[in-house]
Amino acid sequence: MKRLPTLLLAALAAGAPFCLAQAPPNLSLKEAEAQALKNYPLIRASQLNALAARQAVTETKAAEYPFAYASLTAAGALSDSRIAAGGLNNPIIYNRYSNGIAVRQLLTDFGRTHNLIESSSLRAQAQAENAQATRADALIGVDRAYFQALRAEALLKVAEETVKERQLVSDQASELAKSRLKSGLDVSFANVILAEAQLMLVQAQNDVTSAFAQLSAALGNPETRVYALRDETMPGAPPPDVSALIAQAIRNRPELAGLRYASASAHRFATAERELWLPTVSAAAAAGFTPVREAPLTDRYAAAGVNVTIPIFDGRLFSARTAEARLRAEEADEELRQEADAVARDVHVAWLNAQTGYRRLGLTQQLLDHANLALDLAEQRYKLGIGSIVELSQAQLNQTQAQIEQSGAGYDYQAAIANLNYQIGMVH
Secondary structure: OOOHHHHHHHHHHHOOOOOOOOOOOEEOHHHHHHHHHHHOHHHHHHHHHHHHHHHHHHHHHHHHOOEEEEEEEEEOOOOOOEOOOOOOOOOEOOOEEEEEEEEEEEEEOOOHHHHHHHHHHHHHHHHHHHHHHHHHHHHHHHHHHHHHHHHHHHHHHHHHHHHHHHHHHHHHHHHHHHOOOOOHHHHHHHHHHHHHHHHHHHHHHHHHHHHHHHHHHHOOOOOOOOOEEOOOOOOOOOOOOHHHHHHHHHHHOHHHHHHHHHHHHHHHHHHHHHHHHOOEEEEEEEEEEEEEOOOOOOOEEEEEEEEEEOOOOOOOHHHHHHHHHHHHHHHHHHHHHHHHHHHHHHHHHHHHHHHHHHHHHHHHHHHHHHHHHHHHHHHHHHHHOOOOHHHHHHHHHHHHHHHHHHHHHHHHHHHHHHHHHHHOOOOO
16 A cells, blocks of 8 residues: 555556546465466467377377278179279279278387387477476566566655655745845756656656556556555575576476477487388288178178388488488487577576675665765755755755665565576476
8 A cells, every 4th residue: 555656646647547446456476477377378378289299199109009990882893894004903893882890000110109109208298398488488577577567666656755855945945045045046956956856757657657567468468457566575695606506497497398308309200210211010900791792702701911011212211301300309409508508698697686686785775875864964054055056956866866776676686586586497
């Protein structure tokens, strides 16, 4: 409720209708993350993609099971008809109607199908990790937007207080000028610094509106909504050892896990393509009835056999497919190495930003304390007539800048810690 005036100003700046009896809904960071996971469209898309990849595993596995199908065949032919052209065989065509079942079963292809199944399974795991990466992206987007909105509200509050304080100085200078205790130059200076504060307030109002627009988009809301955001507990100091964080990121980042699975899948597929040159052994059986027939057909039939296929020449098709698959696997290895290097760099940068943000917490508070003291002295000197309006305006400017730095430092540090957790794979 302490930020209610700020939220109402943001609503006015956005042109949004509201009722004074209705306060904006409360929203914590956990609630915001839950909304994003429910509404973010890319999360659902990535989950569907992962489910589709799992179906591909079942499709590949089907080659290991028997394939059975039923047939109903009727044929009519001229007397003594034979297919004499279009093939090397010369079968006789009999007038008949028959129905039956045929079964085919792969006996062995010396590991090719097994490697294809493993490749599909690893690819499905890669898609599952990509879905986790999309989920993490959605969560860090919400965290950043949430802390940015809190920061914008804090700066708006600073702008409002600054306008009040400078309005008071302007009024005092005007009254002193009327009493001929101060010159009109003092009034002009006071009005200038008041105008600067009013410009800062307008910009702060716009920043709040923009921040809530970004937060609404991160939550998956099609319209901009204003919330009463809750402050989060300030995190402690960041870990002192960046090497341990990099090792943790290499283990936990879903992007890297997905690329590792993708690389393993590519290598399995390359092995399967190399095994195209191996023989394939399969069995087939068929049985059925022929209720309508002519001699010499019988009323039933049954047959079974084993077939061995041995590749001899294919116009270099298999060798090209093997080479392509091997090169794709090497490409996947290089992409994994590149992503690992990028993750290590991002973790290091995020850790440095968190360290800097933590140090800023104490420094900005010291800066604000000094600026407040300097402003108090400048105000006393101005009231006593031994200080100028220029000195006072500079002290006010320094205090405003210090308030801005101090107000934003906490939220900047929280956002930096959230980003560090994301970089090491702790956001999920």
